[in-house]
Amino acid sequence: MLQKFPAFAGVPGPVVVIVMDGYGIPKHDVGSAIDAARKPTLDRLFAKYPNIRLRAHGTAVGMPSDDDMGNSEVGHNAIGAGQVYAQGAALVANAIAEGAIWQGEAWQQIVAGAKAGRGVLHFIGLFSDGNVHSHIDHLKAMVVQAKAEGVKTVRIHALLDGRDVPETSALDYVVPFEAFLRDISTGGFDARIASGGGRQTITMDRYDANWPMVERGWRTHVLGEGPQFANATEAVNGLRERNPGTIDQDLPEFVIAENGNPIGTIEDGDSVVFYNFRGDRAIEITRAFVEENFTEFDRVRTPRVTYAGMLQYDGDLQLPKRFLVAPPAIKDTSSEWFSKSGLAQYACSETQKFGHVTYFWNGNRSNKFEGETWQEVPSDVVPFEQRPWMKAAEITDAMIAALQSGQYKVLRCNYANGDMVGHTGNFRAATMAIEAVDLALSRLLPAIDAAGGVALITADHGNADEMFELDKKTKQPAQNKDGSFKAKTAHTLNPVPLVLYDNVSGGRLDLTQTDTAGLSNIAATVANLLGLQKHDTWDESLLNVK
Numbered sequence: 001m002l003q004k005f006p007a008f009a010g011v012p013g014p015v016v017v018i019v020m021d022g023y024g025i026p027k028h029d030v031g032s033a034i035d036a037a038r039k040p041t042l043d044r045l046f047a048k049y050p051n052i053r054l055r056a057h058g059t060a061v062g063m064p065s066d067d068d069m070g071n072s073e074v075g076h077n078a079i080g081a082g083q084v085y086a087q088g089a090a091l092v093a094n095a096i097a098e099g100a101i102w103q104g105e106a107w108q109q110i111v112a113g114a115k116a117g118r119g120v121l122h123f124i125g126l127f128s129d130g131n132v133h134s135h136i137d138h139l140k141a142m143v144v145q146a147k148a149e150g151v152k153t154v155r156i157h158a159l160l161d162g163r164d165v166p167e168t169s170a171l172d173y174v175v176p177f178e179a180f181l182r183d184i185s186t187g188g189f190d191a192r193i194a195s196g197g198g199r200q201t202i203t204m205d206r207y208d209a210n211w212p213m214v215e216r217g218w219r220t221h222v223l224g225e226g227p228q229f230a231n232a233t234e235a236v237n238g239l240r241e242r243n244p245g246t247i248d249q250d251l252p253e254f255v256i257a258e259n260g261n262p263i264g265t266i267e268d269g270d271s272v273v274f275y276n277f278r279g280d281r282a283i284e285i286t287r288a289f290v291e292e293n294f295t296e297f298d299r300v301r302t303p304r305v306t307y308a309g310m311l312q313y314d315g316d317l318q319l320p321k322r323f324l325v326a327p328p329a330i331k332d333t334s335s336e337w338f339s340k341s342g343l344a345q346y347a348c349s350e351t352q353k354f355g356h357v358t359y360f361w362n363g364n365r366s367n368k369f370e371g372e373t374w375q376e377v378p379s380d381v382v383p384f385e386q387r388p389w390m391k392a393a394e395i396t397d398a399m400i401a402a403l404q405s406g407q408y409k410v411l412r413c414n415y416a417n418g419d420m421v422g423h424t425g426n427f428r429a430a431t432m433a434i435e436a437v438d439l440a441l442s443r444l445l446p447a448i449d450a451a452g453g454v455a456l457i458t459a460d461h462g463n464a465d466e467m468f469e470l471d472k473k474t475k476q477p478a479q480n481k482d483g484s485f486k487a488k489t490a491h492t493l494n495p496v497p498l499v500l501y502d503n504v505s506g507g508r509l510d511l512t513q514t515d516t517a518g519l520s521n522i523a524a525t526v527a528n529l530l531g532l533q534k535h536d537t538w539d540e541s542l543l544n545v546k
């Protein structure tokens with residue numbers, strides 16, 4: 001049970017945390033869909049209510065360096081847990097730098113498994129240095145080590161990114177990596193890219209949104225079905241020619257073949273490492289490999305393999321059982337402690353972000369704490385630039401109903417729009433995404449007033465705030481030769497807002513801007529608004545009671 005907070009007895013109604021996914025504070029108005037959007041509700045919030053800036057990237061959310069952008073996993077982990085843990089990206093980099101990963105039982109079983117079979121080790125994962133789901137340097141280190149430990153054949157199944165890195169940068173990774181693989185393939189060792197495709201087309205679905213995407217990945221990587229090319233460089237060039245204007249994340253699948261035979265199907269006795277460290281988009285394909293009674297799609301053939309994830313992706317489900325690096329041990333989350341303090345909690349988002357406000361929020365656990373209600377609004381399966389409003393209205397309906405029920409003391413939701421539409425690189429659609437969130441807030445806030453509650457309105461990281469790539473030197477929006485701007489699909493390094501929407505305290509409550517204020521300060525702030533002290537392990541509250 002959390003102790004009472006002496007300075008403030010708590011607001012009469014509920015405390016609502018609203019995450020506007022991908023809503024950063026822009027540095028430039030050029031290229032900011034947030035500046036371009038008509039957003040009277042947000043404008044009024046920033047003009048009339050206490051608001052500060054929070055750090056949402058780099059070391060403030062457990063990333064290895066301040067050059068790393070934030071992302072949903074680390075952002076929601078920090079908000080929900082009220083603490084900063086060294087995250088997957090940092091844990092894996094350290095385990096490799098120190099060599100601890102090679103001493104681990106999981107790596108040894110992967111190598112032993114491959115050697116006992118045909119000698120084939122497969123790596124499947126996101127093929128970039130985005131450091132959101134994976135890092136290509138981790139893959140490189142594992143290929144080098146596999147050779148040193150006597151594995152004969154390595155096959156890589158490369159998911160093209162263009163979502164955490166520039167939108168058509170695939171060849172910047174594929175060309176040098178294929179050269180590296182050619183150089184290291186000596187003395188009977190043979191390492192090649194064997195299949196792949198755009199990350200939004202195959203394999204990396206999340207939250208059960210689109211299983212056919214995972215099935216397509218299985219058929220590509222495991223069964224070797226798909227358009228054939230001689231190598232991955234030719235595949236990327238060929239697929240671009242056949243699909244003009246398609247950005248990397250949306251490219252179709254490809255298979256590398258020799259004389260019509262795929263070079264890297266996955267067979268009995270092989271070892272498979274899924275080398276993403278982040279779990280949301282790793283869980284479905286992992287289930288396809290490890291579940292005996294799997295019914296989500298017809299696997300056609302189920303090779304008996306030694307399978308490992310880079311991390312364990314779900315602590316409650318222990319998925320997968322074998323993993324190369326231990327995930328951050330996230331403890332004492334706000335959901336757990338509000339639950340132990342007897343508070344009923346409500347969490348809502350649409351499918352694309354549902355796990356963000358539940359599983360990520362609760363420290364990468366898929367089980368609820370007592371007194372939690374989780375509501376998922378099914379997302380459409382469409383390119384989101386075609387529906388930038390997404391399910392903002394339906395999430396708002398659900399939140400209003402939950403507020404009106406009077407059952408919940410702590411509520412949270414995530415509006416996916418700024419992020420999911422920001423990732424498409426479509427500027428016009430991204431402004432509409434922000435406008436949809438603004439409209440949703442204009443409906444939700446009066447319901448919070450009616451319930452005697454307050455809201456903290458924030459974001460997990462930026463995205464729609466920078467829709468054009470920045471020039472590396474000038475940090476200004478970069479232009480193509482013809483004067484047009486280069487579309488940007490990735491997150492940003494910008495801070496995010498924290499607004500306190502409070503019409504109940506009579507002006508007693510304010511927010512304190514500190515140099516280090518970040519997402520991990522939100523949990524303690526919520527506790528204080530509830531009239532409770534923070535848990536000892538949480539970072540400081542930003543609430544200032546006058």
Ligand SMILES: O=C(O)[C@H](O)COP(=O)(O)O
Nearest residue numbers: 071072073132163164419
């Ligand atoms: O998985 C994704 O869609 C992107 O890599 C990161 O976006 P998110 O961190 O906002 O989910």
Ligand SMILES: [Mn+2]
Nearest residue numbers: 021072419460
């Ligand atoms: Mn996000």
Ligand SMILES: [Mn+2]
Nearest residue numbers: 072419420423
């Ligand atoms: Mn995102």
